[in-house]
Amino acid sequence: xxxxxxxxxxxxxxxxxxxxxxxxxxxxxxxxxxxxxxSHLDSVRKSIGAAMYPLRVTVDAxxxxxxxxxxxxxxxNRLEQELSRLKAERLLTNARLQKLNALEAENTRLRAxxxxxxxxxxxxxxxxxxxxxxxxxxxxxxxDVGTQDGVFDGQVLVDANGVVGQVIKAGLMTxxxxxxxDTDHALPVEVNRNGLRTIVVGTGTIDSLSLPFIVNNAxxxxxDLLVTSGLGGTFPSGYPVAIVDSVTRIPQEPYxxxxxxxxxxxxxxxxxxxxxxxxxxxxxxxxxx
Amino acid sequence: xxxxxxxxxxxxxxSLLIGLMLTMMPLPNAIAAFRPDWLALLVIFWAMQLPRTxxxxxxxxIGIVLDxxxxxxxxxxxxxxxxxxxxxxRFHLLMRxxxxxxxxxxxxxxxxxxxxxxxxxxxxxxxxxxxxTYWGPVISGAVLWPVVMMFLSGMRYRTRSGH
Numbered sequence: 532x533x534x535x536x537x538x539x540x541x542x543x544x545x546x547x548x549x550x551x552x553x554x555x556x557x558x559x560x561x562x563x564x565x566x567x568x569x570s571h572l573d574s575v576r577k578s579i580g581a582a583m584y585p586l587r588v589t590v591d592a593x594x595x596x597x598x599x600x601x602x603x604x605x606x607x608n609r610l611e612q613e614l615s616r617l618k619a620e621r622l623l624t625n626a627r628l629q630k631l632n633a634l635e636a637e638n639t640r641l642r643a644x645x646x647x648x649x650x651x652x653x654x655x656x657x658x659x660x661x662x663x664x665x666x667x668x669x670x671x672x673x674x675d676v677g678t679q680d681g682v683f684d685g686q687v688l689v690d691a692n693g694v695v696g697q698v699i700k701a702g703l704m705t706x707x708x709x710x711x712x713d714t715d716h717a718l719p720v721e722v723n724r725n726g727l728r729t730i731v732v733g734t735g736t737i738d739s740l741s742l743p744f745i746v747n748n749a750x751x752x753x754x755d756l757l758v759t760s761g762l763g764g765t766f767p768s769g770y771p772v773a774i775v776d777s778v779t780r781i782p783q784e785p786y787x788x789x790x791x792x793x794x795x796x797x798x799x800x801x802x803x804x805x806x807x808x809x810x811x812x813x814x815x816x817x818x819x820x
Numbered sequence: 821x822x823x824x825x826x827x828x829x830x831x832x833x834x835s836l837l838i839g840l841m842l843t844m845m846p847l848p849n850a851i852a853a854f855r856p857d858w859l860a861l862l863v864i865f866w867a868m869q870l871p872r873t874x875x876x877x878x879x880x881x882i883g884i885v886l887d888x889x890x891x892x893x894x895x896x897x898x899x900x901x902x903x904x905x906x907x908x909x910r911f912h913l914l915m916r917x918x919x920x921x922x923x924x925x926x927x928x929x930x931x932x933x934x935x936x937x938x939x940x941x942x943x944x945x946x947x948x949x950x951x952x953t954y955w956g957p958v959i960s961g962a963v964l965w966p967v968v969m970m971f972l973s974g975m976r977y978r979t980r981s982g983h
Contacts (some may be wrong), residue, residue, distance in 0.1 A: 558900070559899035563894065563895040586889075715947065
């Protein structure tokens with residue numbers, strides 16, 4: 532009664548607003564707590580995410596259309612040029628591949644002699660990057676495949692030149708992946724030249740990585756190629772990650788200041804390969820148990 | 821009656837879908853940090869115009885959708901948006917009579933509060949992001965507010981959407 536009179540006197544008053552706000556804040560905090568701790572809320576996320584699919588496709592469509600226009604209006608001359616370039620490239624890669632097959636066979640034989648575990652050739656699947664920006668606080672991208680294509684959390688993305696990142700949220704039809712340049716991303720690598728093992732950490736800038744744990748007297752030079760070491764289990768070994776582009780040794784500090792440039796062109800990739808490696812598959816099986 | 825109400829709600833829903841798409845639209849790396857919080861601007865506008873049908877609850881649901889689409893912590897944007905909606909609904913009579921420059925000056929600290937809440941939650945959850953990720957949207961949002969405001973009020977008076 533009192534409340535209704537108050538309402539009549541004050542037309543701007545909305546009843547129980549503060550109470551509703553407190554309730555919602557409480558629910559939000561509970562949600563965030565459970566979301567951060569474990570993955571109980573994955574199904575909620577996935578079902579709302581699936582409803583977002585048409586929206587993502589709509590956002591992606593103009594860019595895709597533009598690319599299609601570009602592809603279908605290139606001149607005959609340029610197409611012929613590109614065709615001959617591709618033919619030459621194919622010849623070259625095929626020649627290299629012949630050698631690779633022999634080397635692979637030899638490698639397996641030698642590994643058998645050493646009684647080491649065989650390196651299995653990784654299964655890959657090509658995925659397209661959607662022109663959709665996701666999390667503003669992370670370096671991330673959205674790809675057009677999801678759990679129905681067999682994508683899982685932690686799966687590795689590479690492009691033609693090197694490691695791009697890993698899947699962090701596998702949705703039903705689209706998934707979100709974190710780039711190796713994200714500040715929260717770290718990746719075990721080794722120097723290809725001498726096998727020096729270290730960790731590469733993202734800096735938050737798209738074309739730079741940092742190696743914070745290189746001691747001052749370590750053997751590392753500008754131009755060294757860093758490849759994944761396979762330690763840690765998420766990344767299969769032997770994929771190129773970055774090339775060292777500066778080494779600053781500071782005598783009074785324990786660690787040198789080393790930065791590297793990602794091998795993959797992170798800013799302009801359109802297609803990536805998802806790796807289904809043996810190690811990752813077993814890791815996933817362990818998770819499911 | 822029911823269909824009438826739906827057709828009146830249509831502009832709101834369309835504006836929200838457009839806002840969500842603008843939030844997901846790819847931007848060049850140089851200006852990506854200055855993407856305004858479109859949905860925060862929309863929540864402020866609609867909460868100011870229709871405080872009875874449009875209040876903390878609606879803002880919270882939009883926030884959850886935003887959280888899913890951005891892949892942030894579930895509830896992060898929801899919490900920040902419903903706080904913004906609360907402040908707007910609380911002072912909507914005052915804000916309606918503000919001239920545009922003064923209203924823009926009011927929206928600026930509200931956007932800053934919104935980003936502060938996101939920053940705070942990120943801090944608790946251990947997510948690092950460069951400072952410009954937080955400041956960029958506040959500045960661009962305040963700059964774009966008059967445009968959004970005029971566009972939406974124009975649309976609203978033309979279609980007489982609302983109650």
